[in-house]
Amino acid sequence: MEFTIPWEHYVAKYRYKYSALYHAIREGILTGTLQSGRRLPATRELARQYGISRGSAATAYDMLLADGYIITEIGRGTYVAVVRIEEKQAVHPSSEVSLSTWGKRVLEQQRREEAGGLLTSSETGEIHIEDQIRFDKGEMPADDFPFAEWRKVAFSKMEDEDSAVTDPAGDVLLRAAIAGHLGLSRGIAVDPDLIVLFSGSMQGIALLTQILLNESEKAVIENPGYPGFLQAIRVNGGVPIFASVDEAGIIPEDWDASLLYVTPSRHFPTGAVLPLSRRQELLAWAHKRNAIIIEDSYDSDFRFRGRPIEPLKVLDSEDRVIYMGSFSKTMYPGFRLGYAVLPRGLLQAARAVKSFYDPFPPGLNEQRGLGEWMRRGGYAKHVRKLTRLYGSKLHVFVEAMETYTDDFFELHVGDAGIRVYAIWKQNREKYVQFMDKCKQNEVYFTDSAIYQMTEDHKPAVYFGYVHLTDERIREGARRMAAAWEEIRNR
Amino acid sequence: MEFTIPWEHYVAKYRYKYSALYHAIREGILTGTLQSGRRLPATRELARQYGISRGSAATAYDMLLADGYIITEIGRGTYVAVVRIEEKQAVHPSSEVSLSTWGKRVLEQQRREEAGGLLTSSETGEIHIEDQIRFDKGEMPADDFPFAEWRKVAFSKMEDEDSAVTDPAGDVLLRAAIAGHLGLSRGIAVDPDLIVLFSGSMQGIALLTQILLNESEKAVIENPGYPGFLQAIRVNGGVPIFASVDEAGIIPEDWDASLLYVTPSRHFPTGAVLPLSRRQELLAWAHKRNAIIIEDSYDSDFRFRGRPIEPLKVLDSEDRVIYMGSFSKTMYPGFRLGYAVLPRGLLQAARAVKSFYDPFPPGLNEQRGLGEWMRRGGYAKHVRKLTRLYGSKLHVFVEAMETYTDDFFELHVGDAGIRVYAIWKQNREKYVQFMDKCKQNEVYFTDSAIYQMTEDHKPAVYFGYVHLTDERIREGARRMAAAWEEIRNR
Numbered sequence: 001m002e003f004t005i006p007w008e009h010y011v012a013k014y015r016y017k018y019s020a021l022y023h024a025i026r027e028g029i030l031t032g033t034l035q036s037g038r039r040l041p042a043t044r045e046l047a048r049q050y051g052i053s054r055g056s057a058a059t060a061y062d063m064l065l066a067d068g069y070i071i072t073e074i075g076r077g078t079y080v081a082v083v084r085i086e087e088k089q090a091v092h093p094s095s096e097v098s099l100s101t102w103g104k105r106v107l108e109q110q111r112r113e114e115a116g117g118l119l120t121s122s123e124t125g126e127i128h129i130e131d132q133i134r135f136d137k138g139e140m141p142a143d144d145f146p147f148a149e150w151r152k153v154a155f156s157k158m159e160d161e162d163s164a165v166t167d168p169a170g171d172v173l174l175r176a177a178i179a180g181h182l183g184l185s186r187g188i189a190v191d192p193d194l195i196v197l198f199s200g201s202m203q204g205i206a207l208l209t210q211i212l213l214n215e216s217e218k219a220v221i222e223n224p225g226y227p228g229f230l231q232a233i234r235v236n237g238g239v240p241i242f243a244s245v246d247e248a249g250i251i252p253e254d255w256d257a258s259l260l261y262v263t264p265s266r267h268f269p270t271g272a273v274l275p276l277s278r279r280q281e282l283l284a285w286a287h288k289r290n291a292i293i294i295e296d297s298y299d300s301d302f303r304f305r306g307r308p309i310e311p312l313k314v315l316d317s318e319d320r321v322i323y324m325g326s327f328s329k330t331m332y333p334g335f336r337l338g339y340a341v342l343p344r345g346l347l348q349a350a351r352a353v354k355s356f357y358d359p360f361p362p363g364l365n366e367q368r369g370l371g372e373w374m375r376r377g378g379y380a381k382h383v384r385k386l387t388r389l390y391g392s393k394l395h396v397f398v399e400a401m402e403t404y405t406d407d408f409f410e411l412h413v414g415d416a417g418i419r420v421y422a423i424w425k426q427n428r429e430k431y432v433q434f435m436d437k438c439k440q441n442e443v444y445f446t447d448s449a450i451y452q453m454t455e456d457h458k459p460a461v462y463f464g465y466v467h468l469t470d471e472r473i474r475e476g477a478r479r480m481a482a483a484w485e486e487i488r489n490r
Numbered sequence: 491m492e493f494t495i496p497w498e499h500y501v502a503k504y505r506y507k508y509s510a511l512y513h514a515i516r517e518g519i520l521t522g523t524l525q526s527g528r529r530l531p532a533t534r535e536l537a538r539q540y541g542i543s544r545g546s547a548a549t550a551y552d553m554l555l556a557d558g559y560i561i562t563e564i565g566r567g568t569y570v571a572v573v574r575i576e577e578k579q580a581v582h583p584s585s586e587v588s589l590s591t592w593g594k595r596v597l598e599q600q601r602r603e604e605a606g607g608l609l610t611s612s613e614t615g616e617i618h619i620e621d622q623i624r625f626d627k628g629e630m631p632a633d634d635f636p637f638a639e640w641r642k643v644a645f646s647k648m649e650d651e652d653s654a655v656t657d658p659a660g661d662v663l664l665r666a667a668i669a670g671h672l673g674l675s676r677g678i679a680v681d682p683d684l685i686v687l688f689s690g691s692m693q694g695i696a697l698l699t700q701i702l703l704n705e706s707e708k709a710v711i712e713n714p715g716y717p718g719f720l721q722a723i724r725v726n727g728g729v730p731i732f733a734s735v736d737e738a739g740i741i742p743e744d745w746d747a748s749l750l751y752v753t754p755s756r757h758f759p760t761g762a763v764l765p766l767s768r769r770q771e772l773l774a775w776a777h778k779r780n781a782i783i784i785e786d787s788y789d790s791d792f793r794f795r796g797r798p799i800e801p802l803k804v805l806d807s808e809d810r811v812i813y814m815g816s817f818s819k820t821m822y823p824g825f826r827l828g829y830a831v832l833p834r835g836l837l838q839a840a841r842a843v844k845s846f847y848d849p850f851p852p853g854l855n856e857q858r859g860l861g862e863w864m865r866r867g868g869y870a871k872h873v874r875k876l877t878r879l880y881g882s883k884l885h886v887f888v889e890a891m892e893t894y895t896d897d898f899f900e901l902h903v904g905d906a907g908i909r910v911y912a913i914w915k916q917n918r919e920k921y922v923q924f925m926d927k928c929k930q931n932e933v934y935f936t937d938s939a940i941y942q943m944t945e946d947h948k949p950a951v952y953f954g955y956v957h958l959t960d961e962r963i964r965e966g967a968r969r970m971a972a973a974w975e976e977i978r979n980r
Contacts, residue, residue, distance in 0.1 A: 019662070019683070059662070063682065066666040066865050068673060097782065097835040098748070100726075103701030103843070110842035142649050155645065158822060159632050172509070172549070176556035183558060192553065193509070199689060199852035206847050211593030228849075235846055236590075258588070292587065332648060334854035345587040352600035353593070356725055357696050359718075362689035363853040364824035375556050 003041045003049065005033065017052045018059040025060065029069050029080055040070060040078040106235045113231070133468065133476040135445040138299075138419050141467035144386060145332040149378060154369025168355035170197025170339075171364060174371030178325075178339055181374060186297075188313050188323065194342050196350050199362055201296065201326040201338030202228045205261070206235075207353045208322060208340065212292055213238040218257040222250050223453040224460075226268045226298070229261040230453060242453045247412075249274035252281035258291040264312055265300040269451050269462045270421045271414030276309055283312065286320045292346070296324045299417040301383060304391040306415040319343040327370065329418065330383055335366060390418055390466050393473075397465045400477035408434065408484055409461070418466045421448065424459035430487060431459040437483035443476050493531045493539065495523065507542045508549040515550065519559050519570055530560060530568040596725045603721070623958065623966040625935040628789075628909050631957035634876060635822040639868060644859025658845035660687025660829075661854060664861030668815075668829055671864060676787070678803050678813065684832050686840050689852055691786065691816040691828030692718045695751070696725075697843045698812060698830065702782055703728045708747040712740050713943040714950075716758045716786070719751040720943060732943045737902075739764035742771035748781040754802060755790040759941050759952045760911045761904030769802055776810045782836070786814045789907040791873060794881040796905040809833040817860065819908065820873055825856060880908055880956050883963075887955045890967035898924070898974055899951070908956045911938065914949035920977060921949040927973035933966050 007024035014020040028034040041049065043057040050057070061078060064070040071081045099107065169175065175197065179190040198204035205228055213219055215237035221229050223242035233240045243260075244251045249272040250262055262282065264274035286293050295312045313323040326338040342350050361367065373379045394413070397420065401411055408430075409422040424431045435447065448460040465473050497514035504510040518524040531539065533547040540547070551568060554560040561571045589597065659665065665687065669680040688694035695718055703709055705727035711719050713732035723730045733750075734741045739762040740752055752772065754764035776783050785802045803813040813831040821827070832840050851857065863869045884903070887910065891901055898920075899912040914921045925937065938950040955963050 014683075016662075023683075062663055062865070063666040066663060066861070067670045067682070097702075097833065097839075098780070099701055099839055100704045100707075102704075102726075103839050106701065106842045106846050107839045110838075110845065147649055151645065155641065158824065159637055172506075173552055173556060176553040180556045180558050192557070193504075193513075199848050200850060202849050203847050211589055211596065212587075214590045214592075217590075231846065236592075290588070328850075334648065334850075336848070336850050336852045336854070343587065348600075349587075349589055349593050349597045352596045355600065356596050356721065357693050357847070358689050358826070359692050360690060360818075360824075360826050362826045363856070364826070365856075366853070371556070375552070 003046070007050065016056075017050070018056040018063070021046075021050060021052070021057065021060040022063045025064060026067070026069055029064075034080050036080050038080045040080065042077065101237070102235070105237060109231055109234050113227070131442055133443045133472055133479065135443070135463045135465055135468075135476060137467050138446075138462075138464040139333065139467070140329060140331075140386065140418070142333050144389065144466075146378075146382060147332070149382075150332075150369070150373065153373045153376065153378065155365050156372070157368050158365050166360060168359055168361060169195065169351050170361045171367040171371055173375070174367045175339075177371045177374035181380075182323075182325075182341070186308065186311055186314070188311060188341065190341050194344065194347055196340050196342060196347075196354055197361060197367065198338045198340065198354065199358070200328060200336040201298075201324055204324055204338045204340045205229055205294065205296075206232050207357070208294060208346075208350065209233065209238075209259070210236055211346075211349045211353050212259050217259075218255070219259040219261070220255045220257050221261055221453065222263065222267065224269060224448060224451040224457065225453060226261070226263065226296070227451060229294075240453065245270065245272070248272055249278065250282070252278055252285055254285060254288070256289075258289050259294070260286070260291060261294045261296065262312070263296050263298050265297050265308060266414055266417050268296070268298045269419070269448055271412050271417060271419075273309060273415065279309065279312055279315055283315055283318075283320070287318060292320055292322065292343070294322045294324060298326070299329055299419065301330050301416070302387045302390050302418060303416040304387065304394060308416075313341060319345065322346065330379075330386070331370070335363075337363065337367065337370070393466050393470070394420070396470045397463070397473050400474045404477040404481035405484070407488075409480075418464065420463045420465070422461045422463060424461065428459055433487040433490065434480075434483055437487055438480060441479040441483050443479040443483070493536070497540065506546075507540075508546040508553070511536075511540060511542065511547065511550040512553045515554060516557070516559055524570050526570050528570040530570065532567065591727070592725070595727060599721055599724050603717070621932050623933045623962055623969065625933070625953045625955055625958075625966060627957050628936075628952075628954040629823060629957070630819060630821075630876065630908070632823055634879065634956075636868075636872060637822070640822075640859070640863065643863045643866065643868060645855050646862070647858050648855050658849055658851060659685065659841050660851045661857040661861055663865070664857045665829075667861045667864035671870075672813075672815075672831070676798065676801055676804070678801060678831065680831050684834065684837055686830050686832060686837075686844055687851060687857065688828045688830065688844065689848070690818060690826040691788075691814055694814055694828045694830045695719055695784065695786075696722050697847070698784060698836075698840065699723065699728075699749070700726055701836075701839045701843050702749050707749075708745070709749040709751070710745045710747050711751055711943060712753065712757065714759060714938060714941040714947065715943060716751065716753065716788070717941060719784075730943065735760065735762070738762055739768065740772070742768055742775060744775060744778070746779075748779050749784070750776070750781060751784040751786065752802070753786050753788050755787050755798060756904055756907050758786070758788045759909070759938055761902050761907060761909075763799060763905065766799055769799070769805055773802065773805055773808075773810070777808060782810055782812065782833070784812045784814060788816070789819055789909065791820050791906070792877045792880050792908060793906040794877065794884065798906075803831060809835060812836065820869075820876070821860070825853075827853065827857065827860070883956050883960070884910070886960045887953070887963050890964045891953075894964075894967040894971035895974070897978075899970075908954065910953045910955070912951045912953060914951065918949055923977040923980065924970075924973055927977055928970060931969040931973050933969040933973070 005024050005028045007020050010020035010023045014023060043054050043061060046057040047054040065072060069081055070078055072078045175192040175195040178195055179192040182188040182190050209232035213236050216239060218239045218241050219233045220241045220243050222245050224245060230240055241255050241257055249267040264279055282293060293312060311323060313321045320343060323341040328336060398411060398413055401409060408424060408426050410425055412421040446462040448462045495514050495518045497510050500510035500513045504513060533544050533551060536547040537544040555562060559571055560568055562568045665682040665685040668685055669682040672678040672680050699722035703726050708729045708731050709723045710731045710733050712735050714735060720730055731745050731747055739757040754769055772783060783802060801813060803811045810833060816828040818826060888903055891899060898914060898916050900915055902911040936952040938952045
């Protein structure tokens with residue numbers, strides 16, 4: 001008997017195909033279309049019928065299994081279970097939930113991002129076509145992480161019950177290790193007590209903005225810049241001031257504001273390194289305005305050449321700078337940890353806000369594991385190794401791009417980081433045609449429009465390549481060249 | 491040469507002794523009192539001199555080591571290192587950081603809690619005296635968790651790079667497993683898409699309150715009740731309405747509010763099970779007021795006898811109830827995971843707020859591990875095993891208390907949970923004397939004053955005992971009896 005549960009309705013409704021399939025089959029079971037005891041197709045067959053990957057089919061089955069809708073018997077197949085629970089329908093669904101002002105803003109902001117495509121293509125939908133080349137990923141591939149070594153050091157202290165661990169600012173030994181690391185790698189002298197750990201840097205940015213910015217107050221953001229801070233401003237009801245950025249980074253001005261978010265070590269997304277003189281101007285501005293500066297060291301872990309310029313935090317003699325860092329570029333997927341080094345005057349409030357949301361730090365075992373790994377020197381060794389690897393990967397990428405895409409892309413190659421910003425040299429119309437053609441050729445990249453705060457910008461692209469082999473990088477560049485060839489004389 | 495770095499100043503300043511010692515030694519190094527190359531005492535000796543535990547001494551050394559202030563050579567001892575970095579002093583510390591209204595409230599609330607002793611004694615200071623008997627702990631001891639089994643199942647998928655994992659609501663298979671678990675154990679039919687995972691239930695309570703409650707709006711909280719919700723109301727600028735509680739739980743009224751937080755399955759902290767009729771009254775109130783009810787299934791995982799009454803979520807025909815649960819009572823220390831089953835009308839906003847703070851869920855590997863463990867049946871088996879163990883532990887505790895403390899404590903023994911509430915039968919003056927005497931006798935418990943929202947309450951105590959051996963439980967009860975003997979005729 002052919003398995004013919006319709007799922008078009010669910011495909012339109014759910015973001016992931018496995019989710020659509022899960023709901024389609026569940027609905028079939030609940031409405032009696034698929035009766036108890038009915039045998040279901042094997043995942044391979046299911047994948048073929050619905051044109052999805054086998055992994056997605058298996059995930060849908062796993063979800064149904066966990067729910068108790070189906071049963072699996074080894075060697076005998078998968079069957080519809082005796083369904084235990086009647087699906088309850090809301091008889092009188094409450095007309096409308098009334099959200100708080102804050103709730104409305106967070107929802108509105110989310111909708112705006114989804115509509116405006118603030119999510120990159122790699123974050124939506126499924127990817128299972130073998131021949132795609134995706135330059136739109138910006139994270140270390142899992143293969144580059146030494147899991148065997150990590151497993152030995154992490155989770156080794158899981159059994160401990162230590163009163164020290166209840167510090168909401170995070171594991172005390174990891175904070176000490178981060179302080180040591182910042183001293184060695186950035187020249188920042190840090191008291192570990194001034195460090196608060198967050199579940200990723202976005203949590204830190206969100207919470208710090210919340211304790212600093214009132215409704216209707218202004219905050220300065222780089223343009224182009226990090227959309228997460230724009231989100232934090234808007235969700236809190238604040239008003240963004242868009243600071244201009246040139247090839248050296250943010251251009252200091254006398255903004256009428258008392259909060260600035262800036263990425264001096266490697267501007268997001270252009271990669272520009274802010275010169276010392278501008279750093280000093282930013283601090284002078286902060287002095288004049290009695291302002292706080294959030295300095296985010298985004299994607300500056302892998303440094304290929306050159307000495308870093310002193311962070312604002314080092315130059316800051318008035319204790320106005322929050323220095324933020326993260327481990328999401330150097331650890332494995334799913335590891336989320338950010339930190340902030342705080343001015344002493346902000347410490348109590350920052351601890352209070354973290355403690356309010358997460359009275360016990362989540363991911364504590366990973367925190368302890370990382371602290372121990374740093375203490376033993378394993379983390380530094382891992383970063384050094386990847387720096388060599390990604391340095392040579394960058395070389396391959398730049399060479400390929402210069403060979404094949406020099407007519408239409410101007411690369412901004414920085415001294416550090418795993419992504420490269422490129423400005424489109426041709427006109428906007430050609431850019432749109434080029435993007436379409438690249439999609440046909442199955443080569444993808446991040447349109448940096450999502451990092452532009454205003455409309456009046458040149459087309460630009462943000463490339464990630466560390467997850468690709470050298471050959472795939474070159475092949476990707478060749479496909480872009482081919483796309484350009486097809487449209488250049490239109 | 492005797493090691494005589496003064497630390498009194500630091501003891502007053504820092505919460506933990508290891509932290510005080512760390513700062514004292516660091517200051518000594520930075521000021522030159524302890525010079526480079528100077529040998530430091532062994533941890534055993536350091537512990538003796540400062541009257542602290544050896545573990546604390548070792549932690550202080552670990553922190554100094556991580557910072558690079560000291561070096562350790564195996565077999566040769568610990569020495570002051572050549573200090574790399576000059577400690578920077580803020581030359582002109584910024585006069586005052588101006589916090590947002592929200593920031594001021596979160597800070598004020600934190601200070602209020604610290605002043606009012608909302609932290610239980612087990613959460614402050616260090617515990618290293620062997621003869622203390624502590625009934626003031628409310629968590630499963632780490633020894634009761636099957637780490638060997640857990641290690642096999644958890645972290646097994648760490649290498650996966652799966653696009654599905656970026657769902658900010660948390661791992662999809664764990665959400666499916668929770669839905670299945672709620673169906674079986676509570677009779678709630680749940681669509682896994684309606685579940686959002688949080689880093690502990692407090693994060694869920696904080697975020698949901700934030701999207702529902704405006705400044706100056708009212709919200710209802712049980713009295714006595716969960717201080718976390720009071721904190722969430724106040725931090726968001728809301729106004730609490732204190733609902734009365736009797737031996738059956740919350741007493742329904744026509745509160746002028748549109749948000750209620752309630753613990754019907756096991757009232758926090760008294761353990762009362764709310765009767766069906768009152769549950770229906772709460773839902774009728776929600777209908778009339780167009781309100782949302784947060785139903786927290788706090789500490790109802792271990793059920794010793796009786797059938798649970800239908801959760802509000804099951805009775806709720808209008809989709810007004812948020813059902814919350816947590817794994818912090820059944821997993822190991824450091825594992826923090828809570829979840830909410832949401833009304834459909836709230837789902838988008840709840841996903842948006844979680845996504846704002848934690849765009850990638852932290853602790854993802856633990857989430858996946860738990861999902862897999864639940865799917866394999868290991869989690870249910872673990873909970874069943876502990877239910878038997880804690881059922882017999884409860885029996886020992888109740889028997890000991892009835893034997894020794896019946897003159898002054900009236901126990902409220904519930905059908906589930908790992909803590910027992912007890913009302914003081916004597917007058918308040920005697921209670922104060924009794925508390926003092928118990929401290930002298932080194933038997934500790936949680937004064938439930940921290941759960942009382944108003945001043946006019948009878949003295950009561952909240953006991954935790956699952957981490958103690960049967961013999962220590964009896965010894966604790968005997969010490970309380972001895973304390974009572976000493977003060978009864980004063």
